[in-house]
Amino acid sequence: MVGMGALTGKQLALGGAALALAIILPPFMSPFGQHVLILTCIFAMCGVAWNIMGGYAGMFSFGQAAFFGIGAYTSSFLLLTFHVSPWIGLVAGGMISAVVAAAIGYPCSKLRGHYFAIASIAFAEIVRISFNNWEMVGAAEGLTIPMGKGGLANFVFNTSKLPYCYIIMIFLLLALAVGRLVSTSKMGYYFRAIKESHEIAQVLGVDVVRYRLYAIMISAFLTSMAGTFYAQYILYIDPASMMTLAISVQIVLVAMLGGANTVLGPVVGAAILVPFSEYSRAWVGYKGTGFDMIIYGALITIISMYRPNGVWEAITELVRREK
Amino acid sequence: MEILLQQLVDGVLIGLVYSLLAIGLTLIWGVMNVLNFAHGEFLMIGMFISYWLYTLAGVDPLFSIPINAVALFLLGMFIYRFIISKVTTGPLLAQLVVTFGVSIFLANFAAFIWTPNYRSIGHTLLSGTWNISGIILSVPKVVSSIGSIVTSVAVFWFLRHTRTGKAILAVEMDREAAMIMGINTERINSLSFGIGSALVGVAGALLATHYYIYPFVGGTFGLICFCIVALGGFGSIEGAFIAGIIVGVAETVGGYLLDPAFKLAIVFLIYLITVWIRPQGLMGW
Numbered sequence: 056m057v058g059m060g061a062l063t064g065k066q067l068a069l070g071g072a073a074l075a076l077a078i079i080l081p082p083f084m085s086p087f088g089q090h091v092l093i094l095t096c097i098f099a100m101c102g103v104a105w106n107i108m109g110g111y112a113g114m115f116s117f118g119q120a121a122f123f124g125i126g127a128y129t130s131s132f133l134l135l136t137f138h139v140s141p142w143i144g145l146v147a148g149g150m151i152s153a154v155v156a157a158a159i160g161y162p163c164s165k166l167r168g169h170y171f172a173i174a175s176i177a178f179a180e181i182v183r184i185s186f187n188n189w190e191m192v193g194a195a196e197g198l199t200i201p202m203g204k205g206g207l208a209n210f211v212f213n214t215s216k217l218p219y220c221y222i223i224m225i226f227l228l229l230a231l232a233v234g235r236l237v238s239t240s241k242m243g244y245y246f247r248a249i250k251e252s253h254e255i256a257q258v259l260g261v262d263v264v265r266y267r268l269y270a271i272m273i274s275a276f277l278t279s280m281a282g283t284f285y286a287q288y289i290l291y292i293d294p295a296s297m298m299t300l301a302i303s304v305q306i307v308l309v310a311m312l313g314g315a316n317t318v319l320g321p322v323v324g325a326a327i328l329v330p331f332s333e334y335s336r337a338w339v340g341y342k343g344t345g346f347d348m349i350i351y352g353a354l355i356t357i358i359s360m361y362r363p364n365g366v367w368e369a370i371t372e373l374v375r376r377e378k
Numbered sequence: 379m380e381i382l383l384q385q386l387v388d389g390v391l392i393g394l395v396y397s398l399l400a401i402g403l404t405l406i407w408g409v410m411n412v413l414n415f416a417h418g419e420f421l422m423i424g425m426f427i428s429y430w431l432y433t434l435a436g437v438d439p440l441f442s443i444p445i446n447a448v449a450l451f452l453l454g455m456f457i458y459r460f461i462i463s464k465v466t467t468g469p470l471l472a473q474l475v476v477t478f479g480v481s482i483f484l485a486n487f488a489a490f491i492w493t494p495n496y497r498s499i500g501h502t503l504l505s506g507t508w509n510i511s512g513i514i515l516s517v518p519k520v521v522s523s524i525g526s527i528v529t530s531v532a533v534f535w536f537l538r539h540t541r542t543g544k545a546i547l548a549v550e551m552d553r554e555a556a557m558i559m560g561i562n563t564e565r566i567n568s569l570s571f572g573i574g575s576a577l578v579g580v581a582g583a584l585l586a587t588h589y590y591i592y593p594f595v596g597g598t599f600g601l602i603c604f605c606i607v608a609l610g611g612f613g614s615i616e617g618a619f620i621a622g623i624i625v626g627v628a629e630t631v632g633g634y635l636l637d638p639a640f641k642l643a644i645v646f647l648i649y650l651i652t653v654w655i656r657p658q659g660l661m662g663w
Contacts, residue, residue: 115471162654169413172474173608174653177646180601184643300601304478311471345494348486355479360464363472 081220087337089216093288095329096223097281102309102321103230104277107237109307110315112270113250115172118179119306122152122275124186124298126282131198131292132191141210145283149276156275157268164264167253176300183298197293200286210287219288226284227322230277234318237273246270247316278306305332312358314365323367328354380512385634386627387513393626394523395581398530399599400606400618402577405533408550408613409570412462412473416481418600420575422488424450424582425591429497432586438503439586443525446579454575458568466567481600488593496592504587518587525584529577530619537615546570550613598642602629605649611659621660624648 081089101119108114129151130144139147163174187195205213212218237243245266248256257263286292305328313324331354335347362369403417414420424446431437431445457480465476504518537543548556549566557563589595606625610617625645633641652659 109471115474117474159650162650165657166653168470169407169411169474169612170608170653170657172413173604174650176601177605177649181643181646181650184640188637188639300597304475307471307475311475315469315471345486345489349483349490352479352481352483352486356461356476356483357479359468359472359476359479360461363465363468 077224078221081217086216089220091330091333093216093219093223094333095325096220096227097285098305098309098329099322099325100223100227100230100281101278101306102313102325103227103234103318104274104281105306105310106315106317106321107234107246107277108270108274110310110317110320111238111243111250112246112267113167114267114270115168115307116175116271116274117172117300117303117307118175118177118182119274119278120298120300120302121179121182122156122278123282123285123302123306124182124292124294125152125155126279127286127292127297128186128192128198128282129279130283131200131286134200135198140208141283141287142208145210145280148283149279152275152279153272156271160268160271161264164267176303179298179300179303183294186298187294193293195294197291197296198286200290200292202290211290219284223284223288226280230280231318231322233273233277238318242266242269308355308358312362312365314367317365317367320365320367323370324365327366382631382634384513385631387515388519389627389630390623391515391519391523391626392630393623394526395584395622396602396606396626397619397622398526398577398581398584399603400610400622401530401533401615402574402581403603404607404610404613404615404618405546405570405577406574407607408615409546410462410466410567412466413477413604414462414571414574415474415477415600416457416484416596417574417578417603418596418598419481419484419488420450420453420578420596421582421585421599422485422591422593422596423453424579425586425589425595426488426492427579428583428586429499429591432499432502439499439583440503440521442586443580443583446583447576448579450579450582451572451576455568455572457575458571462571463564463567481596485593485596492593494593496590498590499586502587516588522584522587526581529580533573533577534615542566542569546573602642602645605645609649609652609659611661614659614661617659617661 081092084092101123105116105119109116126145126148129148130139130141133139133144133147134141159178163171166174186192192198200211202213203209203211205211207218237246245256245261248259248261249263249266253263282297285297309324309328310321311324312328313322314320332347332351335350339346339350399417399421403414406412406414427446427449428439428442431442432439437445461476461480465472502518504521506517508515508517508520537547545556545561546566546569548559548561549563549570553563556566602625606621607618609625610619610621625648628648629641629645632644636644
């Protein structure tokens with residue numbers, strides 16, 4: 056399994072090379088390329104976060120958009136109303152998301168499989184509808200974040216997308232570090248035990264309810280961070296673009312396509328899916344016919360039919376065979 | 379008070395249509411453990427078939443019911459044979475996601491060929507209203523709910539009293555035991571998928587008499603259906619029938635008492651509260 060035990064020298068070298076590439080390349084990309092890179096990293100981060108609860112602990116959430124939205128709304132609301140720095144809003148949003156996650160996760164602690172999936176959709180839809188009708192946060196009109204003075208302290212960069220590229224990469228690395236830490240720690244083993252069977256995990260002395268909550272809270276915190284970043288990047292948020300089922304599904308897809316239950320899988324998944332959907336939109340979707348969505352739907356179907364365990368598995372298999 | 383009673387009646391009427399939709403979904407789930415997220419899009423296709431038959435050939439939606447049922451039955455079998463059956467042995471996550479793909483594909487394909495515009499069938503055999511001591515009953519809604527009850531009862535009867543129906547129930551109870559008894563479970567799977575889809579086809583024709591028809595109509599209906607199915611207990615047909623009425627009433631009356639904007643939120647909230655108290659749903663086991 057990926058991410059178990061210490062990193063080998065070869066893994067370190069590969070990781071270092073990838074990192075170096077990630078640092079060197081962005082300045083040479085077109086603005087659209089940088090935009091796609093940023094979106095890829097956002098979804099990769101959400102996928103890594105999803106994996107902690109979905110891949111490791113077996114709770115298939117189709118409602119991650121709620122946390123994504125809560126993160127964006129918390130930081131933006133604090134910024135607009137109290138002039139609080141988005142960096143503080145980032146942490147505040149994460150904490151609120153984690154608390155909300157615990158509050159909804161606790162009553163759902165007995166739910167598994169499909170029941171959990173539906174419950175997560177129901178939860179996210181309630182959050183979306185509430186924000187859509189909540190005047191204090193702009194209801195359906197959403198919130199516009201003023202451009203103001205650019206700079207790291209304000210988390211706004213007016214002249215170049217480059218700082219955004221690097222910030223989201225750091226966020227992604229942080230999420231990966233958390234993912235790996237969880238995966239290799241005792242907690243990770245507990246999660247996998249819970250995934251296999253609640254009853255057996257319980258018998259072995261794992262506090263199932265508590266560890267499920269931990270998984271959901273960690274996942275919510277990281278997803279919320281990505282949400283805050285998205286708000287600071289796009290500078291406009293509304294429920295219809297941030298909190299929809301489509302966003303939640305895309306997060307699941309990123310993790311599944313890459314390989315659920317692996318640390319790096321979601322990054323691979325995002326690197327395939329996001330550029331694909333962005334470029335196909337740019338090529339064939341601009342006429343407003345939704346043709347890109349037809350391809351997207353077909354792609355999802357084909358992936359689940361022929362690559363249900365993700366491409367990461369295929370990659371590692373290939374590497375192993377070459378040895 | 380009169381308005382509340384009106385809402386209650388309307389809630390029951392739409393709830394019965396929900397019941398029919400949910401029975402189709404729960405049948406598929408019960409037999410093969412697959413949640414069909416494209417259920418709402420099947421409904422959309424059913425509505426469009428009725429719409430085109432009406433617009434191009436002047437067939438009243440009431441008479442397009444059998445055509446719809448057959449068309450959706452075939453579509454269901456087709457999708458089962460070429461897509462669903464490929465994932466039923468794979469990981470659970472792929473089973474959950476595959477029908478999402480189908481649903482996105484179908485909705486956007488419909489929008490592509492028919493434009494995303496809203497349409498409706500202007501005048502049918504059923505247009506009109508009845509006024510019973512202040513309560514206004516729209517005829518198409520009443521006929522739709524009666525049609526739903528008739529179809530639901532027919533499904534009950536079919537499952538309890540025919541050989542094939544009993545085989546479906548047997549597979550639902552214990553797939554392996556059913557196999558040992560000589561039931562061709564693969565055939566039962568595709569048959570159940572077809573029947574579940576045919577029920578949506580019937581509901582589509584019924585809804586086409588009084589509901590807007592557009593490519594993304596399935597989204598909301600699909601989500602409501604999942605809540606109903608889970609509320610009734612996955613796989614329980616009686617549960618789906620009762621839960622459908624509960625959800626219809628809760629949505630309409632709750633929307634009136636609070637704010638129509640929160641109609642869906644109320645449905646989802648009821649679902650969450652139910653699974654909290656009773657995770658297996660009302661009639662699940």
